[in-house]
Amino acid sequence: MNFVALQMLLGDRAKYLGLIFAVAFSTFLMSHQSSIFAGIMRRTTSQIMDVPDANLWVMDRKTQYFDEVKALTDDDLYRVRGVPGIEWAVPLFKGLPRAKAFDGNFRVVIMMGVDDATLVGAPRNMVLGSADDLRRPDAVIIDRVGYEFFFPGQPYELGKPLELNDHRVNIVGIYNSSAPFQNLPVFYSRYSQAVTYVGRERNQLSFVLAKAAPGVSDREASRRIEAVTGLRAATSSEFGWQTIWYYIDHTGIPINFGITIGIALVVGTIVAGQTFYIFTLENLKQFGALKAIGVTNWRITGMILLQALMVGVIGFSIGIGMTAAFFELTKNVLDLRGFSLLWQIAAGTGGTVLLIVILASLMSIRRVLVLEPAIVFRG
């Protein structure tokens, strides 16, 4: 009877396509919007994740997320270094100076200052040049977004000058940054140099990056740092999630995406459910005939579920394919980097679509189950 069920569905071309469209539409919207949301949230943690060398971030106890910091003192750095079980600790500066090209083009950039001696935290994804060249005087490494902003249309080349807060700096490297939340260019220089590029503040130490000694877990190391210094210590992933939760709790972003995803869900369910119900109503006499002939309610429920599942699978495949195609087509767009279709989102959307088609078929199933087979004799 499975074959009969599928033929029934395919036989009504208009409704079949309508159902598939509804499911594909909500699949696309849900998966696409969830992916963009996840991408934006991931972007808030980009500069944390771009530092793979150190697993521990030490900051002021009241720090809520990455982008708003209260400076630490040099003394704090020394105290972290003194915590037993800490292999090393280095300073990290983060500021927002204004960079200017000589043609007058300017932009606020994220300036990361890494430890002069060790260069811990310096970028890894070099496109041109080497992170070691940061040791040269007035050296900065800039990301592709920055380079293409300040030198539009020009081939990547090193040695170009920029002005940072009246300091002339030289580009010694170009790298691929993970996009920050606001998609600002991200520059790197040595700590001692970076602090001179921003306006004067008494303390400039944004974070202490630390690494646990071998045999000491990150959790244990951060517990010890907190006990000894009274500062807050977190692993990269803890700090990343803390930052994400800050944006979730304190911005309208999740509401915005939530509404879109919710609408996709509701509209998809209602349109699919309604179309499916009309399809069932139009076939009611046929279902009545099947019941009269001796097809059991179980079998009929199975037939309807199979029809719903078929619509779900095809609609989902089309919708998820559209989302994948979108990210595939935009993967080389610099401003959209970091956005992709995560398998978790594909799986979650699949589960939701399954729910949609089952919900959509419930009404139909109910209608057919209460159907009196005797109606087949009524004109």
Next chain:
Amino acid sequence: MIQGVAEISPGERSPFGVLHGRFEESAVSCRRVTKEFVSGDNRTLVLRGVDFDVSFGEMTLLVGPSGCGKTTLLSVIAGLLDPTGGNISVLGQNMDELSGADSILFRRKNLGFVFQQYNLLPALTAAENAAVPLLAAGVPRKRAVDKASAMLAELGLEQRLYALPSQLSGGQQQRVALARALVHEPRLIVCDEPTSALDHETGHAVMELLTTVAVREDRAVIVVTHDSRVFDFADRIAHMDDGRIVRTEASEKAHFPATRN
């Protein structure tokens, strides 16, 4: 012959209590059957004590004025509606004794239906439509469709096996419906107004097929009809009025007089 006759020795009972090996007195026997429809405070007594017998090897017509309860009686006999009172035995099976699931199984195995509106599935070909009772019983698709095709050929539709209902005339559709009613070799065929959507000639042809193909010594056919033009095909005509069978007359022509006992 029906399935199972060879395996079951005379007098033995099948799971449905049908006696095989000899033919029961009647294919259908109704005693004081009543049916009342209740909706809210509205009660309509539609069947008011029906006594009705249908014999094997015969085509029995059920006739009477509109609204007298013919369709209701047919539905009750076929197990599509539960009677309010009285006793119905179909193919030797007391219908009261069947649970819901067993009643569906009984119907699937033993009954064939022909409806006024054909009720074919528009997306299935003629052969697939005719195969539905076999598919419902779990027969693999290929075998079911082959068997249905043979049945359609017997009804003169061998050229239209792959046609969709929308590509068939009314008479052809009713023949497909007839094939669907016969394909699983049921022992009771119930038809409600099988000719009333058809013109005279086509209706005549369908009735002819019913008498020649459907009526066999081990099978009974009940046809509800308004259509006096088909009375000639009957072995027996039961007249119904106001919820009762008021008169039954045997027609002079009988199909298997010698084989009935």
